[in-house]
Amino acid sequence: MNIFADFQTHVAAILTGIVQDGRLPADLDLTRFVVEPPRDTTHGDLATNAAMVYAKEAKASFGSPRELATEIAFSLAKIETVDQAEVAGPGFINIRLKTVLLEKVLRQSILKRDDFGRGGLARVQDIGSVNVEYVSANPTGPMHVGHGRGAVFGDALAALLSFAGTEVAREYYINDAGAQVDVLARSAFMRYREALGETIGEIPEGLYPGDYLKPAGAALAAKYGRKLLDQPESEWLELVRTTTIDAMMDMIREDLAALNIKHDVFFSERSLTRGAQGDVIGAVIADLRARGIVYEGRLPPPKGQVIEDWEDREQTLFRSTEFGDDIDRPLMKSDGSYTYFAADIAYHKSKVDRGFTTLIDVWGADHGGYVKRMQAAVAAVSQGKAKLDVKLCQLVKLMRMGEPVKMSKRSGDFVTLREVVDEVGVDAVRFMMLFRKNDATLEFDLAKVIEQSRENPVFYVQYAHARGSSVMRQALAAFPDLDITPQALAEAKLDLLSDEGEQGLIKLIAQYPRQIDAAALAHEPHRIAFYLHELASAFHSHWNKGKDQPQLRFVNEERRELTLARLALISSLTGVLASGLRILGVSAPLEMR
């Protein structure tokens, strides 16, 4: 249950009443106002700006926003869960709830457990089913840390959307069709020769030098012996390419699995031209050409940079300018093959054809220049029915004690994701990747994330969960026969939770469903990480008060009823922490070791 959403409905109903009286215009957009926690908690439990938002429309019947606010507040005050509703400032309405309502929220959060906060988005609006495409790293080597950020982000976003009540598919686009996979095949072939005892020396410029191809070469040697050695490249290329891509994808899947990431669909770019459907890209282009969106034409050379071999020629162009792009985009290379963009159009059309209406692509920030054309393409192939949101993930700067980490040469010129995961663990990697907005660069300090201190947000949040669990154990030690099942806790005398700190925690817990909805709607999983940090902080802070004021401690051996009520709060709190952490893919430990 989401009290913010509930009161959004209440206020909308009151406004509708005023509309029916003819004192507000009939076409009033009732989604414009918000019900939110007030900045200052002394103002009350909820606040709405409704009267100010509709000030203009209300001018005819109401002298000022405050006048409209007064009328809304009057109606709100009649709701039985409302203790008080008063107008403040320029026209805010501050609502103070009866404690029974917050107690009800607490009770529900205990009884619903994992379902508290779930499914809110589905009730608010129909998002349709969502396709999240993330990682999509080229199958030419192990994943590096930058890939990891996109991977964790996409995975958490998918989990968040799913929790919020939308259908979600997690998808990986395998770029297995371009020139670089041929380079991969040639690189693997070098390792194949090496595995058969040849001295290959330095890997030639332009090929992939990394050691990670050695196993692939050895596998080829084991499978084909010396058979391929004397064949021309045209004979072995496809064979080697296919097996090597498979090996690379296995490696990538392992890297992802180490982060607990699993995709539903791996979509092969190659399948768009060589699959059962034949040349899908050609078909899509033909279709768009018939609609006048693809044409033959010339492009001006780009300004501000010199392209030496610029050749002014007529080419096949996608009319992306019609959908907001800066320039029309080529679909065919001069050698007659499709551009990457052409394939990507067909791929995104496939998503649309499979029924997705919200497409989310997670890319590295260096692909920012590609966003407009892809959105144009989605608009074109879906006839405007599907929306593409592209989430760009910025760089990750690896640090150790404040110093930049030197790049390892062992497996190329980057630090692999696997190295980092092995060093600091999944939880630290996932949480830190999400404890920042996706489009802000991220400083990741390998030393700090494993520290057990307040400075380390991963530890701080996990510790809150562990501390809560520890309270439960302590309570059972003090009252061995205590029934702490959710049913029993929900029946505790929750009105005993009268301390300011306890009330603050309850109000924060009541915000969880709203945080989920807002984060899901904005496609911003980092909000959950920050919310959890805030919740943990409030808990630790209240806990610390128990040092000077023993009467605030959760377990009170003299007062069984009070202890039970406080355990109810703890149970709700750890439930929300665990729920949020699960969305982020971070474990919620029962104790810190």
Add this chain to the structure above:
RNA sequence: GCACCCGUAGCUCAGCUGGAUAGAGCGCUGCCCUCCGAAGGCAGAGGUCAGGGGUUCGAAUCCCUUCGGGUGCGCCA
């Protein structure tokens, strides 16, 4: 030259799609804690929200512009 992203406390960053007196951690200053609910606690100082204009009841948030940083700019993916 053009497009996109970023610019908030000394540092690293939030700021709930336009709301009330702009927040957190680190660092800094002061006090408390060595009778373990202290893998610390409390309090305080610190801001031209890069600069300037605009939109309106109200702007860190939206628009324009300047400056500064990043990314990209047929036939790479």
